[in-house]
Amino acid sequence: xxxxxxxxxxxxxxxxxxxxxxxxxxxxxxxxxxxxxxxxxxxxxxxxxxxxxxxxxxxxxxxxxxxxxxxxxxxxxxxxxxxxxxxxxxxxxxxxxxxxxxxxxxxxxxxxxxxxxxxxxxxxxxxxxxxxxxxxxxxxxxxxxxxxxxxxxxxxxxxxxxxxxxxxxxxxxxxxxxxxxxxxxxxxxxxxxxxxxxxxxxxxxxxxxxxxxxxxxxxxxxxxxxxxxxxxxxxxxxxxxxxxxxxxxxxxxxxxxxxxxxxxxxxxxxxxxxxxxxxxxxxxxxxxxxxxxxxxxxxxxxxxxxx
Amino acid sequence: xxxxxxxxxxxxxxxxxxxxxxxxxxxxxxxxxxxxxxxxxxxxxxxxxxxxxxxxxxxxxxxxxxxxxxxxxxxxxxxxxxxxxxxxxxxxxxxxxxxxxxxxxxxxxxxxxxxxxxxxxxxxx
Numbered sequence: 038x039x040x041x042x043x044x045x046x047x048x049x050x051x052x053x054x055x056x057x058x059x060x061x062x063x064x065x066x067x068x069x070x071x072x073x074x075x076x077x078x079x080x081x082x083x084x085x086x087x088x089x090x091x092x093x094x095x096x097x098x099x100x101x102x103x104x105x106x107x108x109x110x111x112x113x114x115x116x117x118x119x120x121x122x123x124x125x126x127x128x129x130x131x132x133x134x135x136x137x138x139x140x141x142x143x144x145x146x147x148x149x150x151x152x153x154x155x156x157x158x159x160x161x162x163x164x165x166x167x168x169x170x171x172x173x174x175x176x177x178x179x180x181x182x183x184x185x186x187x188x189x190x191x192x193x194x195x196x197x198x199x200x201x202x203x204x205x206x207x208x209x210x211x212x213x214x215x216x217x218x219x220x221x222x223x224x225x226x227x228x229x230x231x232x233x234x235x236x237x238x239x240x241x242x243x244x245x246x247x248x249x250x251x252x253x254x255x256x257x258x259x260x261x262x263x264x265x266x267x268x269x270x271x272x273x274x275x276x277x278x279x280x281x282x283x284x285x286x287x288x289x290x291x292x293x294x295x296x297x298x299x300x301x302x303x304x305x306x307x308x309x310x311x312x313x314x315x316x317x318x319x320x321x322x323x324x325x326x327x328x329x330x331x332x333x334x335x336x337x338x339x340x341x342x343x344x
Numbered sequence: 345x346x347x348x349x350x351x352x353x354x355x356x357x358x359x360x361x362x363x364x365x366x367x368x369x370x371x372x373x374x375x376x377x378x379x380x381x382x383x384x385x386x387x388x389x390x391x392x393x394x395x396x397x398x399x400x401x402x403x404x405x406x407x408x409x410x411x412x413x414x415x416x417x418x419x420x421x422x423x424x425x426x427x428x429x430x431x432x433x434x435x436x437x438x439x440x441x442x443x444x445x446x447x448x449x450x451x452x453x454x455x456x457x458x459x460x461x462x463x464x465x466x467x468x469x
Binding site for chain 2 (some may be wrong): 053054098099100101154244245265275294296297298300338341342343344
């Protein structure tokens with residue numbers, strides 16, 4: 038049941054070297070740098086995103102994800118969900134307006150998997166970059182790199198994904214779109230959506246809390262994914278795997294790493310989800326095909342290389 | 345320590361990298377990080393992960409020799425580790441012949457990332 042959460046709004050990533058990170062996210066992925074703040078954080082967005090920013094980079098002494106935030110339909114929904122999160126047992130922290138430049142108040146909460154999440158409703162809307170929403174042209178002509186269109190989702194690893202998935206379904210109103218079950222029916226992975234997308238966030242069971250597997254950005258076509266692969270080679274960027282297709286969600290994908298070791302994905306296509314859809318289930322013994330549909334073999338890196 | 349040394353136009357030197365038990369030996373250019381040098385030599389004695397200092401898979405101990413390093417995630421390399429010569433191979437550049445030993449950690453469950461002030465109140469479970 039929808040509870041007023043609309044979509045992924047922003048992700049704050051820790052990077053070891055800001056200059057190198059900006060070269061990755063702005064020049065290679067092709068995100069638009071929109072602002073910086075007095076903490077030295079850099080704000081970026083995909084060109085199709087109407088809100089001011091969706092990616093925030095923070096230089097730190099470790100890589101990984103600080104938090105991911107979801108945008109709600111209005112402040113009333115945020116307030117209602119804040120109460121429900123407290124009743125559910127989450128530790129809740131109120132982040133004042135302006136802590137992220139151009140963003141209203143946020144409600145941050147913890148989770149059984151050790152990740153920090155946020156909900157918010159207000160963010161400066163600067164419109165689709167260079168095209169706006171009044172007689173808009175098809176695309177801006179001055180894009181760079183992979184021309185990533187939007188921050189799409191992230192895959193997070195941690196212990197007790199059952200708990201975090203329950204939190205997202207029961208409190209935040211996400212649907213379970215896809216899952217991986219082992220022989221005993223234990224859920225090893227869950228892909229959740231709050232929209233028609235195959236996933237707005239995904240979780241895989243893992244003993245270390247609070248881990249980031251990847252932040253993913255949307256491209257329009259398979260040809261764009263191949264072109265992204267060319268750019269990864271041209272720039273000698275650390276490659277993980279691909280181009281290939283996932284069994285889960287059926288997206289066409291390539292994985293690579295930012296200069297601090299955070300995994301990036303760009304992908305195209307994929308399945309859709311309506312609230313009346315039963316979850317798609319993959320058996321754990323088909324995990325190779327579920328993750329890498331063409332190779333049909335899981336590489337060790339997919340399960341263990343995290344930040 | 346110089347985080348930008350890799351981009352400096354330094355003359356490439358070639359060094360011999362040996363694993364302490366004689367399991368493997370490869371050459372490394374001073375301009376290429378030790379992990380990528382190992383991959384280019386088609387060796388596999390060190391685990392390969394992100395190649396960016398973040399995931400910890402290529403954790404090694406340098407038993408002998410000189411190197412320069414870039415910033416490494418504190419989730420995997422503490423200050424004490426670093427002082428003892430425990431590093432991530434993807435973040436060091438040989439400055440002499442080196443003798444190394446892989447020293448991977450299975451998990452880094454004890455580490456808590458340093459957070460900005462607004463993040464400090466939210467204690468992770």
